[in-house]
Amino acid sequence: MLRLLRALVPRGLLGRSLLIILLPLVILQAVALQIFYGSHLDVISRRLAAGVAGDVGMVAELLARESLREERAWIFRQAAWRLDLALAFEEGATLEPPARRGASMPLLPLEEDLAAALGERLRRPFDTDWQSDPRSVIIRVQLPDGVLHVEAPRKRLFASTLYLFVIWLVGSALILFVVAALFMKNQVRAIRRLAAAAEAFGLGRDIGPIKPEGATEVRQAASAFNAMQERIRRFVAQRTEMLAGISHDLRTPLTRMRLALAMLPRRGGAEGGEGQDDIAALTQDVEEMERMIAAYLAFARGEGTEQPVAADLVQLVRDVAARARRDGAEIAVEAPPEPLVLPLRPDALRRCLGNLLDNARKHARRIAVTVGRVPRAAGAGGAWAQVTVDDDGPGIPEEAREEAFRPFASFSAGGTGLGLAIARDIARAHGGDIVLERSPLGGLRARVRLPV
Template identity: 80%
Template sequence: MIGHFAHHFRALVPRGLLGRSLLIILLPLLILQGIALQLFYGGHLDVISRRLAGGVAGEIGMVIEVMQRMPDPADRAWLFRESAWRLDLALAFEAGANLGETPDRAASLPLLPLEGDLAHAMGERVRRPFDADWQSDRRSVIIRVQLPDGVLHVEAPRKRLFTGTLYLFFIWLVGSSLLLFGVAALFMKNQVRAIRRLAGAAEAFGLGRDIGLMKPEGAAEVRQAASAFNRMQDRIRRFVGQRTDMLAGISHDLRTPLTRMRLALAMLPRAPEAEEDIAALVEDVEEMERMVASYLAFARGEAQEQTQPTDLSGIVRDVAQRARRDGAEVAVEAPEALMLPLRPDALRRCLANLLDNARKHARRIAVAVVEIPRGETAGAWAQVTVDDDGPGIPSAQREEAFRPFATLTAGGTGLGLAIARDIARAHGGDIVLEESPLGGLRARVRLPV
């Protein structure tokens, strides 16, 4: 039972920082104002209401007693005139009238607390059958009292029974609460906006976009986080730059001896008995050059390229056309155009690696591009699937295939899938391997729109 209640309570709590902060402010405020209103209304105002009702009931009782002692019509007329002037009570007497059946006030609930106070006071100070009409006149309460020879009609102004202090107090409570809540909402909105900007900058930086330095704003802790984020950006850029320079030097140092080896092999005398060995050495040198290029591409990535609006369908068709020139049978199903914020050269390399991997192990390849609309809990996605009819990869080894230098099949450097996933994740997406409808392997690439 407690767990069920806690689950419903968590469902009602706002998920965002702004909503939760305002709820933390609003709930104690409402509880405090409710307690203050109850103390005032249930204490001070209740006493005032009883005293006002008792005063009106006492005056009506006094008028009835005087009427009983002075039955002369002239005296009764004088009494009514004096009551209208001095007591602010409009009186009229209906001789021979009968009030009829009066409601059971003990069983019925009053519409207003004032009605209950007046009924109690009339019962104590008049002690005669009566009824009160609170609905007919907005300014007055019409009270009818049964007398032995008729019905006395009394029209008492509502201001005699009601104090406007409640309205003033209620307006003060509501006004002060709204003012405090508005100031808190404005303040918290500025703080949350700074946090959202920091989160957006971190997300954009993680996707490889050059966002520049953040301007620290908001509370001291948020400013401290923004300054730390700026320092982190600077350190990462410095690290990437140093790594790129180092890799450029390594590339030059490795390729220079490989080039000399290739030239030396080309200049060797071509004896028939050595031709096969020379061809094997040339093939080894070319393989080493490809491995060096793959290692450097994996380590360097595509961090220097900036994101720009790019047609994903156009990139897929271009990569598929290159695969066809290499002898692959590739079918493409894609919309006319699908614009996304992409790093085109990096994504082209990602898709080329997937198609090259499929081409090595399959005869038929099918590439499809679809757009997944925005859902309730996730944004819109673009999805590229690369299917083949090859032998596939067992489900237990599919995640292993993404590890650098993992070679589950003969040939290759084991970096194609690792580079492809690295590029997809740098765009904010991912790659997963699944079973293909063609009987082989499916690589599913998801990219945020």
């Protein structure tokens, strides 16, 4: 039962708000309608039915006492004028058992009340016909010498206030529903805009400040979001400026060291192989330091100010794979023939995929890259654009795969431990993620998923 109720309850804020507002009203009106049916309508219906039944019973008794045609004609005229009853007499006829018919007014107790009143006041065989005439009820009464047909207007059996009551119930509910829907729609629209702005800002899109609107609390949330957005932008700008200074301060002495090492053999006049080996080793160390500094700065800088643009993921993967092949990697690419266009930061995603291919190239001889579209989890809707990088290397133990994404975590000699950290940071900034699994080739599989 709880699961069924949860499935019926709306998931959106608009639907739930309308349910909170309208459900108590509907319950209250249902109780009021039941009280009306159980007391007022029931009493009125019985009284009106008793009045019609009394008139029919009086006319039937008078006709049973008077057998002269002239007297009966006078009774017919008086009933039509004073009682609003149309009479007809079928001499010598016998009342047949009535055919079973469905109720003509199932929501009202009119038929049952009239039948009970006629049975109490007539004490003769009778039947009622509610189907033949939509404006009247035909009552047939068995008399000693024939059958009396009485046509009574239906308006004598129920009060018109019932229609006003039902119209008031339904009309008030509809008016409240329309007013609540229009009001709550404006409030929910402001919340949706705030959620969309937060989602876009989380994906690195520069959307600018949003306009506060809606209720006071929603306006406060929008103003707080704008302030937070500005503080984050200011922090990123300050960090970028600081990193630019660090880059200049660190690379300048390294450049002087490289120049000094390049000039050292000429100034020292060293001709021996041992001196040349030392100089080459020092030069290699300087180059490694420069690569490490570049990697650290790339990790700290993230994606910079690059904005998403519509780009073909298939072509981007092919370009990255072609560059890795020029560096000596053996890579097979499997991709659909049609383009897979989605909002991307091309330079950042090239860095992400390049890091994954570099890691695979250091540990494996064979690399396979697959590009495609996969559905999201059940109930989530939409699809993922997926890039998988498989290799036949030694892989990473399952318990250490999440640790591999931490900065400066290295599972091989010579690495800075920032490649996977940078790759995941870029994927998550796109709204996706990277997971590591065991590859069908025997090594490691890196699965990159991006929202379509």
